[in-house]
Amino acid sequence: MANCTHDCGTCASACGSRAKTSFIKPPHKNSKIRRVVAVTSGKGGVGKSLVTSLLAVRAQAMGLKTAILDADITGPSIPRGFGVHELASGTDGNILPVTSKSGIKMISMNNLLEHEDDPVVWRGALIAGAALQFWTDVVWGDIDIMFIDMPPGTGDVPLSVFQSIPLSGAVIITTPQELVEMIVKKNVNMARMMNVPVLGIAENMSYFACPDCGKRHELFGRSKAAELAEKYAIPAVARIPVDPALTALADSGRLEEAETDPLAEIFSCILASREIKDPLN
């Protein structure tokens, strides 16, 4: 490329020299993680953290040793949905994750802040560094499946995470609104540039099921999930309704009681995704 700065760490181009360079970092020496799934979205507020949590709830309920790495450093919301408010402990270079009631291990910026409401006002490089430390410095132990709640968008921080953590695949979260195709396309392209398979697309707030007549109302417009999946050859689709009960469970830290059946198809694809045998290869 004519304007190449030779700093592949901040570039998303799929040029020839990138193919020879690997930025993958190994996890902590006492971590053995078999599958890692990135949960991504084009923008914030679409329910990415909620869906990450529901996937983890489903995995843990199936008896899999499950973990969540909250890489959304400036908008951390994972522990709150599980009612986990304690601070993570550890010594220099060894952070111990916190654990939910059902045994899901997790780490989030909120487990490191004295006050959960403190804002994280850092520049991009520091934020990306923190997200990667959750991979390299947390003693995860033996984990069957880890879900990463990615920072929204396709900027610096998600790019670093995609480049540095070995991923089995990615799940894209959208809502049925205008511009959704452009946003999904950016996410799909980013994953494919990094050779990460897209395992599924989850359309959140897809409809509202009327409790009186049972009819589905598409509050935010016609569902586009199936046609996007077909167009971009994404193997699984989920449609998650707007459900006030879900908001209530998330707000009261009881997400482990939530219904996860809408995610069944995506979950099958996750279980069939590649295992991380050697993180550096």
Ligand code: ADP
């Ligand atoms: P993101 O991680 O994309 O920023 P969140 O998962 O934090 O978004 O969701 C934003 C808010 O919307 C949260 O309060 C969450 O509980 C709520 N929410 C998300 N999806 C649903 C849904 N399907 N039904 C009801 N509330 C939802």
